[in-house]
Amino acid sequence: MNGRTLPLMLTLPSAVIFIATFVLPFIYFFVISFWVVDYFELTPAATLVNYREMADRYVGVSVFTLWLSTVTALATVIIGFLYAFIARFKLPGFADLMIFVVLITMFGGYLMKIYAWKTILGNEGVLNSALMAVGIITEPVSALLYSPGAVVVTLLHFGLPFAVLPIYASMRGIKDIELEAARDLGATSLEIFTTVIVPRCRAGIVTAFSFAFLITAGDYITPLLVGGKQTLIGNLIAPQFGMQFNWPLGSAMSFVMLAISVATIFVFSRLMARWCRI
Amino acid sequence: MSLEILKSSSLSRRSAMKTGLAAVAAAAGLFPVRTYAASTVTFLGWQGYDDPLVFDGWTKSKDITLNTTYIGNNDEIVTKLRSGGIGTIDLVTPYMGYVPLMVKLDILQAIDRARVPNLSKVIPLFLNDPNLNPGGVLHAVPFTWGSGPMMYNPAMVPTPPESWKDLLKPEFTGKVVMMDDPLGNMMLAALVATDAKSPTQLTSAQLGAAIDFLIAVKKQSRAVTVSWGDMADALSRGDATISFSGWETIQKFCADKGKKINYHYPKEGTFAWLDSYCIAKDAPNLDVAYEICNHIIGVAPQKRLAENAIQAIVNTEAVAALDPAIKALYPYDSIEDFGKKAGFYSFPPTESDGTITTFQEWMKSYERFKSA
Numbered sequence: 001m002n003g004r005t006l007p008l009m010l011t012l013p014s015a016v017i018f019i020a021t022f023v024l025p026f027i028y029f030f031v032i033s034f035w036v037v038d039y040f041e042l043t044p045a046a047t048l049v050n051y052r053e054m055a056d057r058y059v060g061v062s063v064f065t066l067w068l069s070t071v072t073a074l075a076t077v078i079i080g081f082l083y084a085f086i087a088r089f090k091l092p093g094f095a096d097l098m099i100f101v102v103l104i105t106m107f108g109g110y111l112m113k114i115y116a117w118k119t120i121l122g123n124e125g126v127l128n129s130a131l132m133a134v135g136i137i138t139e140p141v142s143a144l145l146y147s148p149g150a151v152v153v154t155l156l157h158f159g160l161p162f163a164v165l166p167i168y169a170s171m172r173g174i175k176d177i178e179l180e181a182a183r184d185l186g187a188t189s190l191e192i193f194t195t196v197i198v199p200r201c202r203a204g205i206v207t208a209f210s211f212a213f214l215i216t217a218g219d220y221i222t223p224l225l226v227g228g229k230q231t232l233i234g235n236l237i238a239p240q241f242g243m244q245f246n247w248p249l250g251s252a253m254s255f256v257m258l259a260i261s262v263a264t265i266f267v268f269s270r271l272m273a274r275w276c277r278i
Numbered sequence: 279m280s281l282e283i284l285k286s287s288s289l290s291r292r293s294a295m296k297t298g299l300a301a302v303a304a305a306a307g308l309f310p311v312r313t314y315a316a317s318t319v320t321f322l323g324w325q326g327y328d329d330p331l332v333f334d335g336w337t338k339s340k341d342i343t344l345n346t347t348y349i350g351n352n353d354e355i356v357t358k359l360r361s362g363g364i365g366t367i368d369l370v371t372p373y374m375g376y377v378p379l380m381v382k383l384d385i386l387q388a389i390d391r392a393r394v395p396n397l398s399k400v401i402p403l404f405l406n407d408p409n410l411n412p413g414g415v416l417h418a419v420p421f422t423w424g425s426g427p428m429m430y431n432p433a434m435v436p437t438p439p440e441s442w443k444d445l446l447k448p449e450f451t452g453k454v455v456m457m458d459d460p461l462g463n464m465m466l467a468a469l470v471a472t473d474a475k476s477p478t479q480l481t482s483a484q485l486g487a488a489i490d491f492l493i494a495v496k497k498q499s500r501a502v503t504v505s506w507g508d509m510a511d512a513l514s515r516g517d518a519t520i521s522f523s524g525w526e527t528i529q530k531f532c533a534d535k536g537k538k539i540n541y542h543y544p545k546e547g548t549f550a551w552l553d554s555y556c557i558a559k560d561a562p563n564l565d566v567a568y569e570i571c572n573h574i575i576g577v578a579p580q581k582r583l584a585e586n587a588i589q590a591i592v593n594t595e596a597v598a599a600l601d602p603a604i605k606a607l608y609p610y611d612s613i614e615d616f617g618k619k620a621g622f623y624s625f626p627p628t629e630s631d632g633t634i635t636t637f638q639e640w641m642k643s644y645e646r647f648k649s650a
Contacts, residue, residue, distance in 0.1 A: 224504035
């Protein structure tokens, strides 16, 4: 085995897994998005009817999903950025501990976090009980749970580690001497922040936004459990692969949302690039 | 050798001779006789419906290995049987509404009543349900049942509303909970909001009226939950005080959480459901499948189902043997009256006749409710 084949051999297992579990299903679902269902059977066709149906019937839910995903992703990036900023620049002595805490939260299961928030936000939950105990409110605030806000908070909690880690990794690449050089050249703290720190963290910020956005846009469990009456596009896609047995329509809906998600991330990336004047 | 013969559903002359020899050998005490050889039976059904079989080591005592695949919805049974499952799957557990469709698709086989003697102990209301007997021929062994009553918190709602429509009154704004159960919700809404003779035989206008009513209830609701367990959570935590549709077992879920929740049948009534054991077409282990169908409606498995899963049962002897507290969860003592309050409705049509809406149209319309 020579020096050229060894890397190929080492890459092979992961490539096989990636192709078998992602690329091939991806191609399969893309192909059947042009098929139809005839009496509980997938029937090959070459039609755009599923994409037309997506455009006719699901625009409203798609826009709501896009809006909620963007809000969640921006909130996650901002909070994640602040956390990483404090760990890197304000409390560097505690940085390892702070990142360890973030990693610890990843061990908690997804559903466990959802049910934890249900316990916190419910009518008889921790938050309402505490607010009533100190006399801030006299009746439970029922809007805490089963609302878009509850979905954002829950997904923010879930997505935060995925935001903190890439942003913190970017910040660790910023050397103190760079900040000192900027300061020596007369930059204010705000200018250092906007012209040095943020641009140097651009890759981490875009990665964090992408994670948080995609997690929200593809989620259908959180809205079901804490969203109350909220419906995201995932809640309408999932039944197409179950009760409605309309895989072609479900596939078309998925690919449209994928395209919208990629476009949103691209726009965010360009906005960040413009900010950073790159 | 004899065991293989017993597995066969038809006996040739040669195999009959072998059987005779085996019987003689068994009678002479040469080797023990077992009813069946070790069999691997493929079960495709709801999680928990296999529990009464494995409970108390019954399957092990019969050398039966259950190869279980759990379903997330009834359609999975149809799709799996239609996509290569025929000849490999033995048992399925569809909701009664799907049975006529599955018979029409020729994926089930008729039940030979003589091979299921425990059918004689089944409450006639369930055994004679037309859905289980398409064309007058039994195709499903009724196993467990329930309905969609109104659940309410008596501490907050001392007198439950007379009508489902009362849920739209201002005093219930933000206090109603629904479950994301498309078929149940649409049947119930059709019962309440339309003049259809059957809530599953709806014209487009009636379907539209049913969805409009569902949307109105949704606007009154605090949440549309993903499961009955979640509905029980919402009622137990005080997030909701009353429900649109429900399940009798929810009162037990809530009692376990320390909250008293009752159920009630408003004047329009509700839908009922009946789940069954069916034998798939060309089931590879037909004899064992029959023995399982008979066993699952026996007294011990039915008691297990009632006491462990808190589900309603069909065997009269098992009902009589239930603990009074468990028995009180369901209207066993007024089962005929229950039949008047909760209807076992057929499945919506799957093919259009130009007038009555199909199941596919129902599901598309339901998305209007989900998106509202």
